[in-house]
Amino acid sequence: MTSAPAGLPEKIQHYIDGQLTDSVSGEWFDVLEPTTNETYIQCASGDKADVDLAVAAAKRAFDEGPWPRMLPRERARILYKVADEVAAMNERLGAIESFDSGLPIRQAKGQAVRAAENFRFFADLIVAIEDNAFKMPGRQINFVNRKPKGVAGLITPWNTPFMQESWKLAPAMASGCTVVLKPAEFTPASAQLWTEVMENAGVPNGVFNIVHGFGESAGDSLVKHEDVRVISFTGETTTGQTIYRNCAATMKTMSLELGGKSPAVIFEDADFEAALDSTLFGVFSLNGERCTASSRLLVQRSIYDRFVEAYVERANKIKVGPPSDPTTELAALVHPEHYKKVMEYIEIGKGEATLAAGGGRPDDLPEGNYVQPTVFTDVPRTARIFQEEIFGPVVAITPFEDEAEALDLANDVKYGLAAYVWTNDIKRAITFSQAIESGMVWINSHNVRDLRTPFGGVKGSGLGQEGGYRSLEVYTDQQAIHVTLGDVHTTRFGATGYSENDPGLAGPGA
């Protein structure tokens, strides 16, 4: 067994009602280290029994505890402490995340800073947010009573796991919900740090719970639990579809952030070097395991050959190596199962398009989940590598003649998460962006986010949008309270006589 990085316990356990616990069943699963695929730690394998305990603890904390009843400022103070605790563990988190998920250490570092920012942002928002009141002078006042929904189930993927978890934990907890987190089974290690963070910040027991385990058991039980009022899920589109169906039985609110096959459209007037840098980073950073990766490059025919040549030259120079090496740009994929899937797509691609770079394992890295940066060119729109999410360091490049063809190609997939448009023609940049079927578009940039903006996809990329106040909408109900001022006018059923002023069914009107 390879040894675990410093800062992790011997085994990874669930966290329920403020206590680290084994599974009720006593089951464990192996967690692999991506550069050797050896087991380095064991993780408690939860199922329905553990989910039942965690949801019961979260429900108790919601029904009886202080968390949903605190003044926004009080809760915000605790969330600020959470943020400080998270930021203080940047080095430690970076090392654990990189070891566990195979992310290059240079890219794993900084995840804590970003995660901390999520907590500060939502702490600020709950203090500043306004709710509506509607006045009808002399007759009625109506106001919105925003209420946390209750127990929130948070189900997260293995790419940038800690950051993804923070993106759900922060708005859910800020809203006053209590939570059960089900981290991805490939990468459960960094979730363990939350237990320390929450305790040090003074989050009351039961507000934050973790159940580890497989999607089909722990995840499924959380989705189906009748006391869970909202599920926020990030993961594959097919899993999202299953969860969508399973939420119906208990009529839960859902937020689904799913897969993508995002186009970067590069027009002939684009800033060539900037587009080159950005589209290389967009698909090869985070090992290509990135939902918003620019995995399809659509390049205008007049600059196509020049762009492809420059792109391939740079892709061949990307440094593939161990995640712990600070000079590594692309490291090991998360798990052998995922590695196999990516390699299968590369083989499929060889029969569908021209392989221009990479195409297999680097010669100098005989073990572990390493893949060369792989570039396919002249990829037809019918190709599976054009249509399907690979979620690895593989890019499909396709030429287009004009704007109409570019738009047609951009939209001709089942996904609609992100898009990137490269042009210096302002009119084209905006009209083209508006016509793209995607939840987010970046013009002359890769994915750099402002936390206030909507985040989410359309079509196969998701349901519902988070980001800014929209995240709070996922975790709260808005109850309308109507108050009569003055006299109430009611049609008098059963009373004798008919009044000229009988209001019938009409309300007071706006």
Ligand code: NAD
């Ligand atoms: P996945 O769907 O396999 O798993 C995600 C989570 O769901 C895991 O915790 C898993 O255990 C759980 N799960 C699996 N089956 C379940 C079920 N039946 N019921 C309940 N839970 C279940 O996804 P993954 O492979 O971990 O992550 C990669 C995917 O996530 C990619 O498709 C990527 O695009 C997507 N992603 C999307 C975004 C976004 O914001 N749109 C962000 C990151 C990743």
